[in-house]
Amino acid sequence: MEKFTTLTGIAAPLPMVNVDTDMIIPKQYLKTIKRTGLGKALFAEMRYKPDGKLDFAFILNRMPFKDAKILIAGANFGCGSSREHAPWALLDFGIRAIIAPSFADIFFNNCLKNGMLPIVMGERDVQEMTREAQDGKEFTIDLERRRVIRPNGAPVPFPIDDFGRHCLLNGLDDIGLTLEKTADIDKFEDEQRKTQPWLYSAPKAEAAAPAAAAPAAS
Amino acid sequence: MSDPRTLFEKIWDSHVVHTAADGTTTLYIDRHLVHEVTSPQAFEGLRLAGRKVRRPEATLAVADHNVPTTNRAAGIADPESRTQVETLEHNTSEFGIEYFSMADIRQGIVHIVGPEQGMTQPGMTIVCGDSHTSTHGAFGALAFGIGTSEVEHVLATQTLVQKKPKSMRVTIEGMIGPGVTAKDIVLAVIGKIGTAGGTGYVIEYAGRAIRELSMEGRMTICNMSIEAGARAGLIAPDEKTIAYLKGRPMAPKGAAFEAAAAYWRTLPSDFDATYEREVVIRAADIAPQVTWGTSPEEVVAITGRVPDPANERDPQRRAKLQRSLDYMGLKAGTAMTDIAIDRVFIGSCTNARIEDLRAAAVIVKGKHVAPTVQAMVVPGSGLVKQQAEKEGLSKIFTDAGFEWREPGCSMCLAMNADRLQPGERCASTSNRNFEGRQGRGGRTHLLSPAMAAAAAITGRLADVRLFKA
Ligand code: SF4
Numbered sequence: 014m015e016k017f018t019t020l021t022g023i024a025a026p027l028p029m030v031n032v033d034t035d036m037i038i039p040k041q042y043l044k045t046i047k048r049t050g051l052g053k054a055l056f057a058e059m060r061y062k063p064d065g066k067l068d069f070a071f072i073l074n075r076m077p078f079k080d081a082k083i084l085i086a087g088a089n090f091g092c093g094s095s096r097e098h099a100p101w102a103l104l105d106f107g108i109r110a111i112i113a114p115s116f117a118d119i120f121f122n123n124c125l126k127n128g129m130l131p132i133v134m135g136e137r138d139v140q141e142m143t144r145e146a147q148d149g150k151e152f153t154i155d156l157e158r159r160r161v162i163r164p165n166g167a168p169v170p171f172p173i174d175d176f177g178r179h180c181l182l183n184g185l186d187d188i189g190l191t192l193e194k195t196a197d198i199d200k201f202e203d204e205q206r207k208t209q210p211w212l213y214s215a216p217k218a219e220a221a222a223p224a225a226a227a228p229a230a231s
Numbered sequence: 232m233s234d235p236r237t238l239f240e241k242i243w244d245s246h247v248v249h250t251a252a253d254g255t256t257t258l259y260i261d262r263h264l265v266h267e268v269t270s271p272q273a274f275e276g277l278r279l280a281g282r283k284v285r286r287p288e289a290t291l292a293v294a295d296h297n298v299p300t301t302n303r304a305a306g307i308a309d310p311e312s313r314t315q316v317e318t319l320e321h322n323t324s325e326f327g328i329e330y331f332s333m334a335d336i337r338q339g340i341v342h343i344v345g346p347e348q349g350m351t352q353p354g355m356t357i358v359c360g361d362s363h364t365s366t367h368g369a370f371g372a373l374a375f376g377i378g379t380s381e382v383e384h385v386l387a388t389q390t391l392v393q394k395k396p397k398s399m400r401v402t403i404e405g406m407i408g409p410g411v412t413a414k415d416i417v418l419a420v421i422g423k424i425g426t427a428g429g430t431g432y433v434i435e436y437a438g439r440a441i442r443e444l445s446m447e448g449r450m451t452i453c454n455m456s457i458e459a460g461a462r463a464g465l466i467a468p469d470e471k472t473i474a475y476l477k478g479r480p481m482a483p484k485g486a487a488f489e490a491a492a493a494y495w496r497t498l499p500s501d502f503d504a505t506y507e508r509e510v511v512i513r514a515a516d517i518a519p520q521v522t523w524g525t526s527p528e529e530v531v532a533i534t535g536r537v538p539d540p541a542n543e544r545d546p547q548r549r550a551k552l553q554r555s556l557d558y559m560g561l562k563a564g565t566a567m568t569d570i571a572i573d574r575v576f577i578g579s580c581t582n583a584r585i586e587d588l589r590a591a592a593v594i595v596k597g598k599h600v601a602p603t604v605q606a607m608v609v610p611g612s613g614l615v616k617q618q619a620e621k622e623g624l625s626k627i628f629t630d631a632g633f634e635w636r637e638p639g640c641s642m643c644l645a646m647n648a649d650r651l652q653p654g655e656r657c658a659s660t661s662n663r664n665f666e667g668r669q670g671r672g673g674r675t676h677l678l679s680p681a682m683a684a685a686a687a688i689t690g691r692l693a694d695v696r697l698f699k700a
Contacts, residue, residue: 030551031426031526035665040646044297044311046271046318048379058667063653087547089427092460093665095269095362097378115427118396118462119362119376126380174394176255188282191388194249194257198285198390201248201259211483211491212261212355 014128016184020109021153022082024146025072032086033093034120038102051098052105073106077149085143086113088136091120100124110154112161114139125177128184130156132171142169156181235501238465239398239433242373242498246356248390258393260385261355265292265328266341267319268646269360273383274322285389287327291350294319295340296646298333300609300636312647326386339612339638342366342580346450347614349479353468353495358385363580363662364463365456369449370476371468371498373433376457396462399432399508403440407514410696412590413448414582414660414679416440416512417455418520422530424510429461432508435500436466440514446475447586454581455662458527467499521567521692522664522677524555529664531567533682533694539563558666559674560654567692570676574657575606575687576669577633577680579643582660583611585618587680592624594684594698600632601690607634607649609641633687645670658686 042054059071067074073081084103090113091099100123103111110130124131132154134142142163146152150164156178160168180187191198206213236244249257270292277284284290297312299305307313316333323330331338337348342363345351353371358364360382367374381391401420421428434456441452449466456464473492476482483491518532529552531538540552540563556563561570577583577591588610600606608628610616616638619625625635642649643661645668651657653672660683664675676692685693 028547029554030547033526033663033665035644035663035668039667039671040644043268043646044309044315046275046315048272058671063671089430089460092426093362093663095360095376095378097269097272097360097380100378115430117427117460118430119378122381123378126378174255175253176251176392187392188280188384188387191257191384191390191392194390195388197248197257198259198388202389205259209354209491209494211487214483214487 014184014186017109017128017130017156017181019153019155019157020082020130021151023077023080023149024083024085024112024142024152025078025081026143026146027072027084027086028143030087031089031092034091034096034099035093037091037099038096042102043096043098048101049105051102052107055102055106080107082107082109083152083154084108084111085139085146086111088114090116092117095119095123097123097127100127100129104129112139112142125181126187128181130154130181132161134169134171138169235504237398237500237504237506238371238435238467238498239373240504242354242356243395245354254394256393256395257390258356259390260358261289262350262357263290263385264341264345264357264359264361264364265290265319265323265382266296266359266361267294267315268296269379270322270382271315271318272379273360273386274326276383277326277386282387284326284328284386289389290328290386291331291345291348292319292323292328293331293338293341293344294333296640296644298637298639299647300639300641300649303333303637309647336613336617339610339615340580340583340640342454343584343611343615346370346446347479347612349476349482352476352482352491353472354498358391362457363454365461366450366454366580368453368456368464369446369466370472371465371495373463373465375463396433397431397507399429399434399461399510400506401434401436401510401512402438403436403512403514404438405440405514406443407440407517410519410681411517412679412681413444413451415517415520416514417452418522418527418530418677419512419517420510421455421459421527422520423512424459426458426526426528427460429456429459432461433463433465434459434461435506436464438514441466442469445586446471447584450584451581455527458662468495469499519679519682519695521682522675523559523561523567524552525558525664525666526555527662527664527677529555530677533567533692535567537561537563537565537567568694570692571656571690572604572658572676572686572692573655574651575600575604575683576609576642576657576659576661577607577683578609578611578641579661580611581662582680583609583615585615587660588615588619588624589622591680591684592627594681594695595631595633595688596627598631598688600687603690604687606632606687607636607642609636609649610638612638642669644668645673658683658692
């Protein structure tokens, strides 16, 4: 995973609430078995007209926002499905940080797993930054010091937990980190096997469906 | 005496492998469900890193999102869909994971299959690369959706790195009226707390109206917890839960079942446990619900009208309401029962269990789908389909002019060939009415199976309570 330390770039304002993952990447692009190349599918139904041509009314199709590295959005960004294709598409387009008053939980986690930074900020700050972003000026995000530096030079602090920040700063793969705890996991399983043995001896699904599997008529 | 604990806290506490100083927890995962859309990159990641699946026997896989609902014998026509399903088949056989293929009677929507097989049990932690994993909370299991990187993490380590969510209790007091169902309860909850109302929380549903629900109804409620933004939904296990599980293929047997049941009975929240947020709704106030917009929170009673954005003071929210009205092709003030529909979809992990099909069949029996409407029923699994055919429900539907399909996600997300045309308006028992969800330009109204059936017959959104069965 690529490290995230500081990021300087243009921020695209997208002042909409409840931007859902179906909007970020429609399902017809979920049929891939790869993580890459999804940038072209980002916001497809808003970015392209029904005939497939770019719709220049949409912010990410216009200069300089075509090259945005940051997105500034409304509350509850990323709600809906768990599809990690949503952060993959944003990342492939070039967006590495999103600033919004709130995020849906799964989307938020998915960003962190891909070296992307979701930044939660108060509504007022987000509104002011949305206005500033419209001029196409650059913002800087300093993860080390947990702050966004606005085009006018004003720093705005943001919260992020230590673990998420540590992983981002160092580009860590958290599977590797968890595997270092294998002894703890073994111990947990040994204990659980004693207290809830049925979790370890449960019969496998049977090849043919027994009558009992059919829901009883009420 | 230990401190009083909620159901959620009991499950959480019993699955902590490790907690770091900042509260980040390594949480043990008991069961893992896998489908074709969110897993290929996870298996690929394992292969690239040379990692194994830690407990293949704790995992079950099924293809559901991409599968065709007609003419299964012909296979999957779309090459990309076919590749995705074949990739799942290949990955599960390589890593030793049980897989229900399209030809297996047990195949169906992953969240219908897990409970049906008895894999879903109280007190467990259950995950799946799918947001509607919240469904399994109906059994008193902590179940939540995860992304593909996390799927890979669970496959490799049987754990997840998590922050402990907050807890909320939603109490539905008293009893619901006739014609009101689990779907109406959960839509009313979302209407009240909003699509972000549950963000950061696990919601426990309580109160008489919830206790009185069947397991199927409880699954409908927990299923849509994610539409309120919640990490998970939970309902305390009781004798109904235990009776449902008894005899299911993957549930414990004999003495092991009794031991498990004794443990399950200790799980409900202690009576003096506290929650970070409480919401109370009177069941008697809930009428059959239907959404008018493009977010599940944009919902009204069937007796209501399309709202007017002019009444919303927040400019961003007002813009969202207007955008919803424009997308849905509706005018503020229109009575919901004046809205004509083109399509009806009875299906999805929210409402494609046997009880849902029975509820719809009661309304449909002896009548015919309106000539302007195309209607279909997509059972949630092969076993649900078989049961419905045995009970004669399929005949009631086909006699009335419904199409009777093979199990899968189908037009819930329109990833296969089942989709709306631009501008088409659909009464749907699924869970999301997002723009384009059921097909680009398609317009979705979410409602209960009985309400969907009534809409199919009348050709308009209709109040099922006024409907002569
Ligand atoms: S039925 Fe719909 S919501 Fe449920 S798993 Fe399938 S696509 Fe997702």
